[in-house]
Amino acid sequence: MSNHLENVAGATIVITGASSGFGRGTALALSAMGANVVLAARRTTELKELATEISAAGGDALSVTIDVSQPSEVARLATASIDRFGRIDVWINNVGIGALGLFWDIPIEDHARVIDVNLKGLIFGAHQALRHFRAQGFGTLINIGSIDSEVPLAYQASYAATKAAVLSLSRTLNEELRLVGNNDIKVGTIMPWAVDTPWWTHAANYTGHAPRMAAMDDPQIVIDAIVAACTDPKEEQPVGWKAHASNASHHIFPDLSERMSSDIADRQVHKASNVSETTGAIYKPLVGTATIDGGIRERIKREEERKGQ
Template sequence: MTARPDTLQNLVVVVAGASSGFGRGAAVKLAAHGAKVVLAARRKNVLDEIVQEIVASGGTAISVEADVSDVNQVAEIHNAAVGTFNRIDVWVNSVGVGAIGFFWDIPLEDHARVVDVNLKGLIYGAHAALRQFRTQGYGTLVNVGSIDSEVPLALQNTYAATKAGVLSLSRSLNEELRLAGEDDIKVGTIMPWAVDTPWWTHAANYTGHEPRMAMMDDPEIVVDAIVTACLHPKEEQPVGWKAKTSDISHHLMPDLTERLSADIAKKESDKASPRAPNQGAIHQPVQDGLGVDGGIRARMRKEDGR
């Protein structure tokens, strides 16, 4: 039986949600370290450009157009990876859409879409990955959650609920793998603080203001955490001191932590520039917000007069 790889060189990695943000950053960095990367997302033209970038730099990558809320399209990601590289060493579920605002102001169709992508889509990917890993006898599943997985956040209600589900699923899967004697299959969950990626402008937004959050982190620290987790996954991995502090605080003082977090979220939202309610990119992809960085911190400095 093939042993678990211990280097990024020639590692076969599926990255679902690879057209922007963490997924794009992780795919490019993994390829730079010699991994063979399968990029999946809805925006095929963007994925093809990233593949060209990787290949031009001497790397190996293929792209698969897929909406992870469709189980058949997730199967196509799996089939393309195994058909091209004969195995999958790591599956990164970097999928996530959001809807920001008071729960009752967000249309039900947007709540449903967040669940379909963030939870059902992640379940579909996890299922495909774990069945492949059990056939191989090894593998690593990296689920991208959020500090919202631990701390439920006001104005990100259903998003936070799905991210709590991500962490709960990861915990359950690790226990089931232990019970099944699958010692070489691991599941890790990445839990970032608010990070400056295109997620914010792609999210549906019913706050009446541009999206923002206090003390946003740079996406590179999360990209690095994902790359590290491909070889050294942790069941719970808060990223950065703010996420770690919030995680500890919620274990010690849950009600106070939730109240303070809610107050910060509302205060930050009220400081932002006006914006009409919109569905963002959660139902249909848009051709902007293509980078790893979302440019939110730059806008916040202007809004704050800095």
């Protein structure tokens, strides 16, 4: 069987971070297209509710509660997927957390947690997926990076560092697969611009201001890109014109692009409403945020209307 699925009908697709944002939207889209979806996240109730929604619509879903920073739990996810569906065709490493603020203002424990989830958790997922794919001879690994994978961003230092590592890992894995002749195993990296999902609410925040970013994208364009990557993976896939422009600009004018991006982030921080420091959902999941859209654009609109901007 070729790695390049003609369509996802009947394929088994593992999705980490499935309880909200890109993961939730991707699970709904893929199940509607006939894929068997394995839903993984920390929130048991929300996962079960999503699985029930998918089943009610005629799809087939398995929910597995895990914390991706624990390698034994990621291994359990792979085993449960194979036990239920017999194989894994696509593994989507979608979990991502953030800590917002100037680097030195963020507690070191929060930086460590970002590394544990965004990088180590992704490595654990990639390791499980690739060992299975090599045994069966085919498969697609999709890693969710960010435009921060290419362009480092102020107030997101450790997050940007992990996303740069995600792209580097994906590129290296593709080269190693080429060297051993595994041409039917592909690794793709999705690189969105800032997107309006619950990620911003879930992030730890030490800026003193509500999280926001300029010209945020709708999550649907990223969901569509992830779905497309299941059958046509790209090693490096910026999503949307802003991500494409930022990616291209950084290749040509790296220092200028970094200054401009950081100046935009700084202005956005100081435009926002004042809020208290929070660890968000990086240690414990939040309740009531199992949505695709984060509601950040609506809040930004209200903030700017109040300030007459």
